[in-house]
Amino acid sequence: MYGLRFGLEESAVQFSTNCRDLYEKVLGDYERYRVSDASPEAFMEVYKCNDFPISVPEYALREAVVPPEAAIYSKDGLLYLEEKGKRVLRIDPHKNRIHEYGTSPEDYYMLTRFSLKWMLIKALEMKGVSYIHGSGVRYGDDSYFFTGPPKHGKTRNLVTFLDKGGSFITDDTIFYGENGVIPFQIKSKIIKDLAESFPDVHTASLGEDSVRLDDLGWLVDLTKIYPCEKKYVDPSNLFFLYAWNSRETKIKEIAKKEMLSRLIKVYKTELASSYWYWKEEKKSLTSIFQQYGDFVDKARCYVAFVGSDPEEAFKSITEV
Numbered sequence: 001m002y003g004l005r006f007g008l009e010e011s012a013v014q015f016s017t018n019c020r021d022l023y024e025k026v027l028g029d030y031e032r033y034r035v036s037d038a039s040p041e042a043f044m045e046v047y048k049c050n051d052f053p054i055s056v057p058e059y060a061l062r063e064a065v066v067p068p069e070a071a072i073y074s075k076d077g078l079l080y081l082e083e084k085g086k087r088v089l090r091i092d093p094h095k096n097r098i099h100e101y102g103t104s105p106e107d108y109y110m111l112t113r114f115s116l117k118w119m120l121i122k123a124l125e126m127k128g129v130s131y132i133h134g135s136g137v138r139y140g141d142d143s144y145f146f147t148g149p150p151k152h153g154k155t156r157n158l159v160t161f162l163d164k165g166g167s168f169i170t171d172d173t174i175f176y177g178e179n180g181v182i183p184f185q186i187k188s189k190i191i192k193d194l195a196e197s198f199p200d201v202h203t204a205s206l207g208e209d210s211v212r213l214d215d216l217g218w219l220v221d222l223t224k225i226y227p228c229e230k231k232y233v234d235p236s237n238l239f240f241l242y243a244w245n246s247r248e249t250k251i252k253e254i255a256k257k258e259m260l261s262r263l264i265k266v267y268k269t270e271l272a273s274s275y276w277y278w279k280e281e282k283k284s285l286t287s288i289f290q291q292y293g294d295f296v297d298k299a300r301c302y303v304a305f306v307g308s309d310p311e312e313a314f315k316s317i318t319e320v
Contacts, residue, residue, distance in 0.1 A: 005040055006030040008175065008182055011123040012038035013116060019048040021106035025211060028221075029113065029186040041126060042096035042119035046112065052088050052101040056080045072275075079275055091275045096122050098275075110213065117173060118274045129177035130291035132263060133270050136169035136181060136233065137161040143181070143233050144317065145174060145299070147266060148241035153306050156194055157241065157317070159222070160310050163198055168228035176295050180232035187211065187219035197310070200225050235299040239317065247309040249316040251302050259301035263292050 002023035003016045012035050017023050060073035060080060070083040079091040087102030096119055102108065121131040134147030135158040144161060146154040158171055168185060175182040187210075195202040195217065204210060204220050211219035222228075239251070240262050267288060271277050302320060306313050 004030060005035055005038070006033040007035045007038050007040075007120065007123065008033060008184065009124060009127055009129055009177060010038050011120065011127050011129070012040040013042040013044070013119045013123060014040035015044050015046075015116060017046040017048070017105070019046060019105050022046060022048075022109060022112065025106065025109045026112070026116065028209070028211065029219075030116070032185070041123040044098045044100070044112075044116060044119060046100040046102070046105045048103070048105050049101055050103055054080075054088055054090050054099065054101060056082050056088070081275075093122075093276045109211070115275070118276055121173075122276055124175060124177075125287050127177075128291070129175050129182065130288040130295075131267070131270075132174035132176060132292070132295070133172070133266050134174045135171045136174055136235075137166040138169060138229055138233060139164070139166040139318065142236040143169065145169075145181070145235055145238045146241050147174070147238065147263065149266065149269075152241045152243045154241060155188055155190070156197075156310070157239075157306065157313065158188075159190075159194065159198055159201060160314050162222065162226040163200070164314065166226070168222050168226050169233055171222065176235075176291050180234045182232060183229045185223050185228055187221050189213070189217060190220045191217040195220075235295055237302070237317075237320070238296065238299040239302045239304045242303070242305050244305045244307065246305075246307045247312065248307045249304065249309070249313040251304045251316055251320055253320070254301050254303050256296045256301055259296045260292055263296070264289075267292075 001016050001018050004026060005012050005014050007013055015026055056073045057075050060075035062071055063074050064072045070081055073080045077094060081089040089098060089100045091098050098115055132147055134145055135154040136145040137158050139161050146157050155171055162168055170184045171188040173184055175184050190201060190205055195205045204225050205218040209221055
């Protein structure tokens with residue numbers, strides 16, 4: 001078995017697998033966060049095999065269909081994800097533990113990656129650190145954080161700032177605790193169109209260190225291209241992004257209470273796509289409320305309708 005224990009802020013996740021290809025992909029994301037002295041609060045074991053020792057139990061209730069061929073079931077506080085003949089997972093969201101058996105688990109790395117991220121999120125929430133779906137960059141004396149619905153330009157705006165001399169804080173995953181934002185820098189999902197807009201990113205996407213995601217793009221380590229933050233960062237500016245059909249970018253400042261409401265809505269959307277949706281949603285929201293409130297209190301809050309002209313978008317954001 002191959003194993004990796006990784007974490008932040010004295011929280012840790014233990015990952016184990018007998019599949020070397022899968023292990024190397026996980027290592028590519030999380031090796032820099034390897035820990036040895038922290039006791040893990042989350043466990044994921046993945047086995048590559050043809051015969052699965054677990055199955056969906058009789059009378060389990062089907063909770064959701066996962067296209068194209070999988071489904072999620074629940075029984076006695078446990079969840080089961082099954083894709084007939086390919087894989088089966090047993091998930092205990094209360095104990096933050098997953099067992100997976102599959103014929104080719106390396107082909108499902110993005111799902112493993114998503115599960116590991118949420119295991120870390122839930123472990124950190126127990127330590128008073130909250131997760132915000134978004135990206136962050138330091139530029140000049142200020143920090144800029146981008147949040148909003150999926151696929152509305154958070155990573156594109158991050159890379160635009162980095163390409164103009166910014167310092168990388170995080171992509172897709174903002175962790176915020178009592179000391180500020182914790183830099184968190186696993187590989188970024190870079191779509192083909194984005195890579196082609198930035199020569200250095202495009203070159204990195206074709207390198208041995210990147211992970212190809214079929215026709216969707218690549219996982220790219222931005223820390224090997226741009227400078228990055230190592231210490232806690234205080235939030236200066238927080239933008240809730242929408243992409244729209246225009247070259248123009250328009251920005252308006254909003255009340256902190258409105259931004260707080262928007263952040264909670266995004267968290268609920270993200271939580272609903274995870275296995276942890278079945279674990280006391282109200283308790284999860286209660287645990288993040290104080291940190292979210294502190295974050296928006298420290299930041300200037302804006303809604304940004306971002307157009308297709310990256311130069312205008314950059315200028316509009318930095319000149320507010």
